[in-house]
Amino acid sequence: MDKDLTGMLPLPFNPYLFVLLVSSVITLLMLPIKDPSFLPNNALLYVLLVVLTGSALGQRPAILAALISSLLYAHVFVPPHFSLAITEIHYLLSAAIMLIVALLVGHLTASLKNTARLVQAQESRTRALYELARKLAATLTRQEIEHTTCRFLQEVIPGCQIRVIEPNAGDSLTPPLPAPLRDALEQRQQTLRTENGDPAQARLLVPMLASSGLHGILVCDLPAAQAESTEHRELLETIASLAAVALERTHFADAAHQSEVRHSTEVLRNSILSALSHDLRTPLTGLMGMAETLSRGRISPERQQALLETLRTQALNINQQVTNLLDMARLRSGTVELNKAWQPAEEVIGVILQQARTQWKDRPISVSLEPGLPPLCYDAVLMERALWNLLENAIKYSPAGSPIEISVCRQDEHALISVCDRGPGLPAGLDSDTLFSMFRRGNPESNIPGVGLGLAIARTIAEAHAGDLLAENRPGGGASFSLRLSLALADCPEEELDEQP
Amino acid sequence: MNTPESILLVEDDPQIREFVSIALEGEGYEVHEACTASHGAAQAASIRPALLILDLGLPDRDGQSFIQDFRTWSSTPILVLSARTQENEKVKALDAGADDFLSKPFGVSELLARVRALLRRRQQPALDTAPIIQFGDFRIDCVRRIVTRRGKPLHLTQIEYRLLVFLAANPGRVFTHRQLLFQVWGSHAVENHQYLRVYVGHLRQKIEANPAQPEHILTEIGVGYRFQP
Known part of the structure; x- marks a missing residue:
């Protein structure tokens, strides 16, 4: 505790010398006062010195101050002056009291300082733990949690080697962790001390336990002396349980995500099945009928030609629908790399x-x-697919021969690529989520070919580009669908300058 | 008329094989069929076809390596057939030495047009570029390095000129981004697709009546560009 003070002074500070110096100065100052009635004040002044020394410098300098003070008091002021023959018993008593005061004050100060230090250490650790908990709350993966925990512990306990291993990865350690030891970790839920091969070091195995069981083992190699400290053990255990809760959270988040994916896959599969059974079978029936009619060969060449043309168009339609289904499946599966x-x-x-x-030759x-x-x-x-779907949608749902307009314009920090028609417009009271959802069609039983995927694909593609798909009715009739893409000019590479012509 | 030109069709799907053969035979070509890459390679060596039509989804071998091997001993034009979503495969096949591609499903007329174009190109004399190239209202004088539109000189930069001449000298032919970058900029620039897009944009501004609906420099989405006179 004295060291703290010495560090702040420019010269090496010795508290004992200081005590000697101050008591001498006080004695010299009081020397001219020879009045015997002032004697008790002298004694009190020495006591004050002892108390101040005790509170500022600690117990040992205070004892020295008490000894010196009582000596000086008895020697200089108590008659006979400048002799140590203490004739009156109460002077001896004052010396003893001074010594006791010194011991008491010194002890109190020391324990106070010690408590303050502990509280401070506790507080900084609490703050650090809070900081760690905050960081752990922001982590998303097991790797991140392990990394954060290890880095934190290596900062807090210098000289230790920290690793987090999976509950069943005991074999990856050197020396390997025997299975019974692992079970003990899980069942007894307490820290175990083992060896890591280096005699100067000890290995602590801290189970990372949360409500759903063992999530990992914190392996901490540290000098043998440090391994004994309960302070370090407690810290390790606290952090292990913090990290375990975080691991449990990611575990549950993964499980929830997977079940959500399973659910939506199920929904998607059902929708695809119903789309395939209705929207593809109908045109296929047409194809089969036409092919058979043609093979019977009892129709005029003109009718035959017309049938063949229809057959081709019908096949193209089916192709477009299958393409849409495949595109959607690909986009949804998450395997598409932009x-x-x-x-x-x-x-x-x-x-x-x-x-x-x-x-569509005759569409303006x-x-x-x-x-x-x-x-x-x-x-x-992908963008070609998205725009093609918007264009096809516009053409399919507007009267034959009505004009289609494609425009590109800038709106603040975005570019809008719009496909506009003069058709019946959007149905009232339909929000964009419903409008763009998969297998949603304007009229489910309509004879316009399609499976209701075009807009859903366009929106998925827009979202994959961090943009979105907007739909609105146009003034003067018709609908307008726009892909809104960020311009993100800052990232655009500079154009290379061309050399002279 | 001399002996019909032979075409080797390597395709594993029997229906596609059938209709392609019927269509090609109807045009007077002699068609040989193979349903695996190994059979195809053996056939190619014995028949020496004038054109190879190759499906990219063969069961026994990937198209790119087939083309690479084939190119070590033959310069016969190759037309690859691919599914629509195989953009990368198409680019790899073209970079490996294929001459053109068709995406499934394709129409017969489209197929025949590509076949005719490839065979015609093969019969052309080995002169790389005619000294004068003409298309639309444009005339490129490769000797004097002058491009004119209806007789008026057109101002082009070095790079724009090189790009235009290379494309116009190979009408109807598809080039990948990589091939064009290599030809116009050199081997160091083959990854800089951005250069190419910028210069194609500039060139379209100068030669297309409506740059948004180009008639000469056509985009093959995800693959590259094709020049149409």
Whole structure:
């Protein structure tokens, strides 16, 4: 406790020398006062010195102060002056009292300081534990939890080696952890001390227990002396249980996520089955009928030609629906990797227009591009699917020959790629979640081919690009579907300067 | 007319094999069929076909390595057939030396057009580029390095000029991003797809009547570009 003070002084500070110096100064100051009636004040002044020394410097300097003070008091002030012959018994008593006061005050101060130190240490540990708990609450994976815990412990207990192992990974340790020892950890729920091969070190195995059982073992290699300290053990156990709760949380979160995935997969599978059975069987029946009619060969060449043309269109429709189903399955399975690149929006619009011209020759499709639009970062193949679905949707659900408009414009920090029609518009009172959900169709029994996946795919693709799909009715009639993509200009690479022509 | 040109069709699906053969035979080609890559390779060595049509989803071997091996001893044009979602496979096949691709499902007329184009290209004299290339309103004088539109000179930068000449000299042919970057910028730039997109954009601004609906430099989504005169 004295060390703290010495550290703050520029010169090496010796409390004993200091006590000697101060008591000498006091004695010298009081020396001219020879009045015997002042004697008790002298004694009190020495007591004060002892108390102050005790409270500021601790017990040992206080004892020295008491000894010196009583000596000086008896020697200098108590008659006969400058002799140690203490004739009156009560002077001896004052010396003894001074000594007792010194011991008492010194002891009190010391224990007070000690308590203060402990409280401080406790407080900083509590703060550190709180900090750890906060960090653990933000972790999402087992790796993160293990990393956070180990880093924290290595900071708090210097010189220790920390690892977190799976409850059943005892064999990965050197030396391996015997199975009975592991069971003991789980059942007795207490820290075990083993060896790690180095005689100077000890290994503590702390079970990471939470309500649902053992989630891991905290393996801590540290110097043998430190392993004995209850303080360290308690700290390790506290942290092990904190980390165990965090591990349990991730475990339950995983389980919940998996069951949710299973549930939605089930729903998706049912929807796909019903879509396949109704929406694909109907056109397939048509195909079979037409093929048989043709093979019977009892129809005029003109009718035959028309039937063949219908057959081809019908097959193309089925292809489009199967493509949609496969796309959705692929997107939903999460195996699609975005192949994003910076490219102008025209690139993908040009491609879908090219395809649209072959499939719907007589549909007027106009394009308007806001000039000066920066390139966008997107996966060309997926974006083509999304836009194609919007275009097909617009064409299917608006009267034949009515115009379709594709536009690209800037809205704040976003680019809007819109496909607009002059059809009947969106049904009133339908929110976008319902509108864009899978297997949702404007009219479930309509004879317009489709399985109700086009918009759901477009939205999934938009979301995969951190954008979204918006739907609204246009002033003057018709619907407008827009892909909203972030411009994220900051990330756009600089254009290379071309050399001179 | 001389002997019909032979085409080797390597495809494992019997229905596709059948309709492709019927369509090609109807056009007067001699069609040989194989349903596995190993059978196909053996057939190719003995028949020496004028054109190879190769399905990318063969059961016994991946298309890319088949093409790489085939290219070590033959320069016969290769047309690959692939499913729509196999963009990466298409690019790999083209980079390995395939000449063109068709995505399933494809129509007969599309198939025949591609076959004709590939065979015609094969019969062309080995001259890489004619000194004068003409398309639409444009005329490229490769000797004087001048591009004109209806007689008026068109201002192009070095890179734009090189890109245009390379594309226009190979009409109808699809090139992957990688191939174009290699040809125009050099081997160091093959990964910089961004350069290519920027310059194709510039070039379209200069030669297309409506850059959003290009008629000459067409995008093959996920694969590359194709020049159409």
